[in-house]
Each structure stands twice: as structure tokens, then as C-alpha cells.
Amino acid sequence: MITKNENGFGWGSLLLAVLFFIAGWTALNNPLTTLIAMGLMFGMIAIVQGVSALMYYFELKKVLPGNPWYLILIGVLDLLVGLYLVFNPAVSVTFLPMLFVIWFLIDSIMNIFLAFRLKDSQRSWFWVRLTLGILGVVIGFALAGNLLAAIISVTYLIAFYFFTGAIIKLIDAFV
Secondary structure: OOOOOOOOOOHHHHHHHHHHHHHHHHHHHOHHHHHHHHHHHHHHHHHHHHHHHHHHHHHHHHHOOOOOHHHHHHHHHHHHHHHHHHHOHHHHHHHHHHHHHHHHHHHHHHHHHHHHHOOOOOHHHHHHHHHHHHHHHHHHHHHHHOHHHHHHHHHHHHHHHHHHHHHHHHHHHHO
16 A cells, blocks of 8 residues: 555555556557567566576575476476567467467366366355356357457456556545
8 A cells, every 4th residue: 555645645546546547548459569568578577487496496406305407497498488478579469368268268167177066065156157167168269269359358358457456546545
């Protein structure tokens, strides 16, 4: 929470609300730019994570028995993915929507399995969970077959996140 002035108004929160709103509006109006920017951000995060994993390998090697070789593998893979995304930002236009589709399908399938596991203990939620899981699988396959719909879905979700943040910060500025 950002501090408020003597009248109880949070100028910092208001500024963040405006910035979140601008980010949401930009995401809606420039879906390709949004995906490229997200890809660059994921790329930078992957690079930092890769370097961290490699540094962690050398620390763990000193204190643990055995060789934590998997950290080198993870670190190198993270670095390669990160560098690829940073130096080929247009790849994000297809990479992020497909990642979203895969996540959507896996999550929906897990909901179907969970519905059957909880069928006896949560009878009232069984049909809701099962129906939403099946609907999610259908939507997931529809998005997989239509990359443009997946791109629009991802950018709308990003915009929704920013608009939600704007509303929360706006409320925080006044309350």
C-alpha cells in the first residue's frame, strides 16, 4: 500500500491506477505489440532465471553430496529460451498464445479428473466442475485451431488484469 497524504488521499495509488488503465487500454488496442512486449519480458526473466540456476549449481555443488547436474540443464535451457525470445521477439506472437492454449487444455482436463475424484465428497459441485472442464477442453481445442482467437484471448486477459489493477488502485487512492 502506498502512503496517503494528510487528507487520506493516495496520490501514488492514483498514479498507479492511471498507469494500469493506460496499460490495459494499450493491450486492447495493440494486441501484437502486447504479445511482443510480454515475450521480451518472459525472455529477460528466463535469462535471469538461467543465470541464477547456474550460480546456484556452483553453490550446491560445494555443500551437497553428488552432482546437481540438473541445475546446469535447467540453467542452459532457460538461457537458450530467454535469448531466443529476446532476440526474436516476433516469436512471442505465436509462442504465448500456444502456451496459453496448452495451459487451458491441461487445466480443463485436470478439472475433469478432479470432478470424478471429488464426486462422492462434493456431489453438488461435481456437475459444475465436470461441465466447466468439458467446456474448457472444447474451447481449448477451438483456440488451438484458431491462432487469432488465442492471440485475442491472451491480450484480453492481459488487458483485464491491468483494468482490474486500475480499479483496485483507484479504490485504494480514495479509501
